[in-house]
Amino acid sequence: MTRRLATRVLVIGGGINGTGIARDLALRGVPVVLVERRELGSGTTWASSGMIHGGLRYLQKDPQVTEHSCLDSGAIQRIAPHLVFRIPFLMPVFRDDPLGPELVEIGLEMYDRYVPLKNGRPHTRLTRAQALTLEPALSDRIECAFTLDEWGVDAARLCVANALDAADRGATVLTHTEVVELLRDPSGRVNGARLRDRIRGDEAFVEAELVMNATGPWAPKLARLAGETLRLRPGKGIHLVFERRVSNVAIYAKGVDGRDMFTFPHEQNSMAGTTDDDYYGDLDRIDVTEDDVAYVLQAMERSIPRIREHRVLHAIQGVRPTLFGFGAYEDELSRDYEIVDHGAGGGAPGLYSMTGGKLASYRLMAQDAADRLCGALGVSAPCRTAELPLPGGEAPADLPALAARFRVGLAAAARLAFRHGARARSVLEAGEDAHARGRRVVCACEPVLDAELRHVARSEGLRRLTDCTLRVRLGVGACQGAGCAATAAGVLAEELGWDAARAVREVAELAAARWRAVAPVVAGAQVAAMELHRHVNFGMLGLAEEILP
Numbered sequence: 001m002t003r004r005l006a007t008r009v010l011v012i013g014g015g016i017n018g019t020g021i022a023r024d025l026a027l028r029g030v031p032v033v034l035v036e037r038r039e040l041g042s043g044t045t046w047a048s049s050g051m052i053h054g055g056l057r058y059l060q061k062d063p064q065v066t067e068h069s070c071l072d073s074g075a076i077q078r079i080a081p082h083l084v085f086r087i088p089f090l091m092p093v094f095r096d097d098p099l100g101p102e103l104v105e106i107g108l109e110m111y112d113r114y115v116p117l118k119n120g121r122p123h124t125r126l127t128r129a130q131a132l133t134l135e136p137a138l139s140d141r142i143e144c145a146f147t148l149d150e151w152g153v154d155a156a157r158l159c160v161a162n163a164l165d166a167a168d169r170g171a172t173v174l175t176h177t178e179v180v181e182l183l184r185d186p187s188g189r190v191n192g193a194r195l196r197d198r199i200r201g202d203e204a205f206v207e208a209e210l211v212m213n214a215t216g217p218w219a220p221k222l223a224r225l226a227g228e229t230l231r232l233r234p235g236k237g238i239h240l241v242f243e244r245r246v247s248n249v250a251i252y253a254k255g256v257d258g259r260d261m262f263t264f265p266h267e268q269n270s271m272a273g274t275t276d277d278d279y280y281g282d283l284d285r286i287d288v289t290e291d292d293v294a295y296v297l298q299a300m301e302r303s304i305p306r307i308r309e310h311r312v313l314h315a316i317q318g319v320r321p322t323l324f325g326f327g328a329y330e331d332e333l334s335r336d337y338e339i340v341d342h343g344a345g346g347g348a349p350g351l352y353s354m355t356g357g358k359l360a361s362y363r364l365m366a367q368d369a370a371d372r373l374c375g376a377l378g379v380s381a382p383c384r385t386a387e388l389p390l391p392g393g394e395a396p397a398d399l400p401a402l403a404a405r406f407r408v409g410l411a412a413a414a415r416l417a418f419r420h421g422a423r424a425r426s427v428l429e430a431g432e433d434a435h436a437r438g439r440r441v442v443c444a445c446e447p448v449l450d451a452e453l454r455h456v457a458r459s460e461g462l463r464r465l466t467d468c469t470l471r472v473r474l475g476v477g478a479c480q481g482a483g484c485a486a487t488a489a490g491v492l493a494e495e496l497g498w499d500a501a502r503a504v505r506e507v508a509e510l511a512a513a514r515w516r517a518v519a520p521v522v523a524g525a526q527v528a529a530m531e532l533h534r535h536v537n538f539g540m541l542g543l544a545e546e547i548l549p
């Protein structure tokens, strides 16, 4: 029988905005259904740099964006202290830069005004010698350098934490479930949706008083299901991920066209980016081109001359749901956001859309959206998302105690504590009944423990092996899944009741996904090495056909 759900608000899109809105509403006691057609955070959110900062470059044109982002960065640090990390930046100034150190410093002095909001330290000016001592990777052609203090977050885990909290407060969260039709009553009001489960293939209906379209760059497509037009200026952005860290601290770089870019340490890797190009293509197949890669490497090379000696592991790409503007370069477009009440504009009542914005200000944006939805529903409960910790953010985990009690390495315990915060202990407990295999390191690159896989399957609603890439960073290290996919699939098969054929399909899917991420960045002898590696590991499972591009 077709499943039927009834709720007050249907939130569509499990990126940072959808999960943030669902959490906010659930905390106000509003019944919510949240649907995501793939894995939580797998759209633009996963592709972001994960910076929760004000964005120095928005200061001139969009100071309110800088202020909101810094303000919300402070809140995110409070509610999810386990998921954030400090990113000290160096901004080198070269002799041939159009702006000399004095002008750069004026900009930084202005940015310093926002620093207390995000718990940062004001900038300092370093001599050439000081900068090179601090960061030997830096070019010796610099005149001087400035320090800046920023924060990063695991954006995918932030989505999961918001969704988990929403679910803990009564929301229904459905992943790998796509809205394929918006339903309308005889008056034309949007009052629900038809959903398709993309794994099982079955359908369900959800009735809702209000529908929130939080589908990021897909928002125009979703709005069209109700006959509505939304305009965005979608901007493609890519990052290159290097094996291991290429520098001690984050370093600013300039693109050949003068764009600000940077490389920054991220987990045990470094990330470099990003690009921003108008995008008109398929949102489900965003290609990374040779030009993208060459542009990023060229920019990085000026600040870090030996960058090309480092191995690029893979690329990450996504599309920004930037607000529409005509006649401006991509970089000059506003990073502000809008909440559209389609009914108020003479369109489809009952449907709202959120467009634009930044990860860094997601909580404030979600608050604004929830205020609007609650106003329409007659709910007066206030927003509580800035005070109540996200799951895991309640208290710091005691790393040495965890490592000793469960006999796992400190590095593995630290990774768990980063992703799960105070819940790290229950993660390890989940592995205790698995014949002591919970302590086993499944992915040595990260390291990911067997227990963590069991936990995300049992307690976080994980449905696919490929979801592990975002949830626990399985397969994004040096092995790119070749060394861990089969073992991980075995663990998930036990937990989720997969048969052998399903487990093999899941491995093939992960292998194909990782190859799509790797293929644009490998060249020369590395291609042969990667091919050999993949075929030795996956070929043993009889997957050679499936993984060939």
Ligand SMILES: Cc1cc2nc3c(=O)[nH]c(=O)nc-3n(C[C@H](O)[C@H](O)[C@H](O)COP(=O)(O)OP(=O)(O)OC[C@H]3O[C@@H](n4cnc5c(N)ncnc54)[C@H](O)[C@@H]3O)c2cc1C
Pocket: 012, 013, 014, 015, 016, 017, 018, 035, 036, 037, 038, 039, 040, 041, 042, 043, 044, 045, 046, 047, 048, 049, 050, 051, 052, 053, 177, 178, 179, 180, 214, 215, 216, 217, 218, 222, 235, 236, 237, 238, 239, 273, 274, 275, 317, 318, 319, 320, 321, 356, 357, 358, 359, 360, 361
């Ligand atoms: C390269 C790059 C770097 C960035 N760096 C930063 C940064 O450092 N700091 C910062 O603050 N911001 C950054 N941003 C911006 C930030 O990532 C975005 O503003 C934010 O992630 C948008 O989140 P979202 O939830 O709106 O969209 P998404 O994360 O794309 O979520 C939308 C979700 O909707 C789902 N969906 C679509 N259609 C349907 C459907 N029919 N049914 C169900 N689900 C559906 C999609 O699968 C997707 O998961 C960056 C963006 C890019 C591209």
